[in-house]
Amino acid sequence: MIDALAAEWLKLRTLRSTCVVLGVIGVVVALMALLAWYAVRLWEGLPPGQRDRLEVSSLPELANWLASLSLAVLGVLACSGEYATGMIRTTFTVLPSRGRVLAAKAGVVAVVAFCTGLAAVLATWAAGRLIIGDRVIRGQSAEALSRQMPLFLALSLSVAMFALLGLCLAVITRSAVAAIAALVAVWYVLPIIVNNVPAPWNERIGSVLPGALAGQLAGTGNPQSLGGELLSPLAALAVMVAWVAVPYALAAVLLARRDA
Amino acid sequence: MIEVRELTKRFGRTVAVDGLTFHVKPGRVTGFLGPNGAGKSTTMRVVLGLDRPSSGEALVGGRRYDRMRHPMREVGALLDAGAVQGGRTPLAHLSWMARANRIGRDRVVSMIEQVGLAGVARKRVAGFSLGMRQRLGIAAALLGDPAVLLLDEPVNGLDPDGVRWIRELLRGLAAEGRTVLLSSHLMSEMELTADHLVIIGRGRLIADTPMRELTAVRDVLVRSSRADDLAAALSAAGGTVAAEDGGGLSVRGLDPKEIGELAARHAIPLHEVTPRGASLEETYMRLTGGGAGR
Numbered sequence: 001m002i003d004a005l006a007a008e009w010l011k012l013r014t015l016r017s018t019c020v021v022l023g024v025i026g027v028v029v030a031l032m033a034l035l036a037w038y039a040v041r042l043w044e045g046l047p048p049g050q051r052d053r054l055e056v057s058s059l060p061e062l063a064n065w066l067a068s069l070s071l072a073v074l075g076v077l078a079c080s081g082e083y084a085t086g087m088i089r090t091t092f093t094v095l096p097s098r099g100r101v102l103a104a105k106a107g108v109v110a111v112v113a114f115c116t117g118l119a120a121v122l123a124t125w126a127a128g129r130l131i132i133g134d135r136v137i138r139g140q141s142a143e144a145l146s147r148q149m150p151l152f153l154a155l156s157l158s159v160a161m162f163a164l165l166g167l168c169l170a171v172i173t174r175s176a177v178a179a180i181a182a183l184v185a186v187w188y189v190l191p192i193i194v195n196n197v198p199a200p201w202n203e204r205i206g207s208v209l210p211g212a213l214a215g216q217l218a219g220t221g222n223p224q225s226l227g228g229e230l231l232s233p234l235a236a237l238a239v240m241v242a243w244v245a246v247p248y249a250l251a252a253v254l255l256a257r258r259d260a
Numbered sequence: 261m262i263e264v265r266e267l268t269k270r271f272g273r274t275v276a277v278d279g280l281t282f283h284v285k286p287g288r289v290t291g292f293l294g295p296n297g298a299g300k301s302t303t304m305r306v307v308l309g310l311d312r313p314s315s316g317e318a319l320v321g322g323r324r325y326d327r328m329r330h331p332m333r334e335v336g337a338l339l340d341a342g343a344v345q346g347g348r349t350p351l352a353h354l355s356w357m358a359r360a361n362r363i364g365r366d367r368v369v370s371m372i373e374q375v376g377l378a379g380v381a382r383k384r385v386a387g388f389s390l391g392m393r394q395r396l397g398i399a400a401a402l403l404g405d406p407a408v409l410l411l412d413e414p415v416n417g418l419d420p421d422g423v424r425w426i427r428e429l430l431r432g433l434a435a436e437g438r439t440v441l442l443s444s445h446l447m448s449e450m451e452l453t454a455d456h457l458v459i460i461g462r463g464r465l466i467a468d469t470p471m472r473e474l475t476a477v478r479d480v481l482v483r484s485s486r487a488d489d490l491a492a493a494l495s496a497a498g499g500t501v502a503a504e505d506g507g508g509l510s511v512r513g514l515d516p517k518e519i520g521e522l523a524a525r526h527a528i529p530l531h532e533v534t535p536r537g538a539s540l541e542e543t544y545m546r547l548t549g550g551g552a553g554r
Contacts, residue, residue, distance in 0.1 A: 007360035016347030086343035096326040
């Protein structure tokens with residue numbers, strides 16, 4: 001298993017898409033800093049009495065939302081490119097145990113996604129603190145990092161969840177286009193649809209959508225998202241695991257049964 | 261040693277391989293021939309554990325490929341040289357394979373040198389010609405110093421130097437006692453490289469035979485200024501003689517030595533004595549019914 005993990009790590013590291021996705025994350029953080037600077041300009045332009053009417057979405061959560069999709073795409077590309085070129089056959093002649101290949105890919109993708117997600121959130125938070133300073137802008141938490149760390153870790157965990165979901169969808173569909181379309185549906189389209197479902201089902205379904213889980217896991221709720229907040233932290237964690245485990249099991253079964 | 265036993269593979273209602281049995285023995289190059297769609301690639305994929313057989317089995321060294329822990333050290337394979345992700349360098353492409361099979365870094369570097377890619381070891385594969393990709397595929401197949409090699413069309417896209425290089429490489433590897441299974445559409449190349457042939461058509465075995473039997477001497481072409489006298493003498497000595505279009509005689513049942521001795525005894529001048537074998541291509545066409553697979 002160590003050999004398979006090391007081999008998949010070498011593969012992911014030397015994949016061109018990996019550099020592109022990490023570059024996109026850098027752009028996202030820069031964009032967040034720009035947003036912080038713009039919010040400060042707006043805030044300072046308002047008379048002191050009206051400043052608390054300005055509300056800006058939490059920048060670390062916004063960065064996380066974009067990082068989720070980026071790394072989910074990386075999860076897809078970690079596998080779909082091998083199907084597109086036929087290299088998947090080389091992979092299975094080099095490592096004949098398909099279960100081991102899937103596990104190694106999942107392990108490498110999850111760790112890269114978690115670390116990148118955490119780096120994006122922390123960098124956005126640090127940039128926001130530097131730019132906003134001690135101004136009080138609604139939506140931007142001024143709490144100490146140690147108080148916010150549980151949320152940041154939960155957000156990073158959800159990035160890993162999205163990335164694994166992407167990987168499994170790529171194995172199941174063997175197509176980058178199909179897998180990315182399915183991902184965007186879960187990440188963006190589904191929350192909008194669910195939001196328009198009559199109450200109380202909008203909140204009930206909204207609570208188990210992947211994008212709503214990190215807030216519930218950290219116990220901070222989802223003040224600005226479309227999701228609900230009905231789950232306890234433990235239940236949120238269980239749902240998060242299920243969003244990975246079910247597609248993973250399906251991918252593993254298909255991989256073992258299909259001819260490569 | 262590769263053993264294919266009663267192998268059948270169906271894709272839906274299509275039978276790609278139909279009860280195929282043959283052995284590939286070490287110490288020689290075995291050519292794997294058949295028209296397009298005959299089931300060669302499917303058979304190779306089953307041997308490598310990529311396709312599941314519908315029934316029967318394929319073993320390498322007595323074991324199933326997908327049960328091997330470090331398969332590259334036992335079996336080297338080249339299926340499709342184009343199946344490389346273009347963003348990687350040869351060094352990166354071979355490194356992950358080596359890591360997966362616990363093969364040393366030195367071996368990666370020496371294989372890149374051996375196949376002549378040292379100058380482009382850090383260049384992206386995307387810019388490579390098919391010939392360079394074939395060389396990279398050969399390097400991957402030989403990476404684990406395997407006792408068994410399976411190569412599907414390895415000379416496609418290679419220049420004459422490359423074709424010659426592969427021929428000498430494979431013959432050298434077989435001479436070291438390795439098992440080499442080679443598929444190719446190039447009959448003349450196969451005739452020069454393989455010692456033994458396995459020919460299949462429509463998923464079934466057509467021939468499993470040494471090359472020299474397929475290309476054995478068929479007849480002797482003889483020309484003489486006294487062709488009629490020679491024909492009579494040869495017939496009297498037990499040969500079967502037929503006149504050729506070009507004025508020569510096709511003689512069966514007598515070898516060149518016997519023909520020469522006979523002509524000398526009768527003082528008949530000989531202008532030409534040429535033993536003729538069937539080319540592999542002719543024999544192949546005859547066996548596979550003109551080359552059409554289905």
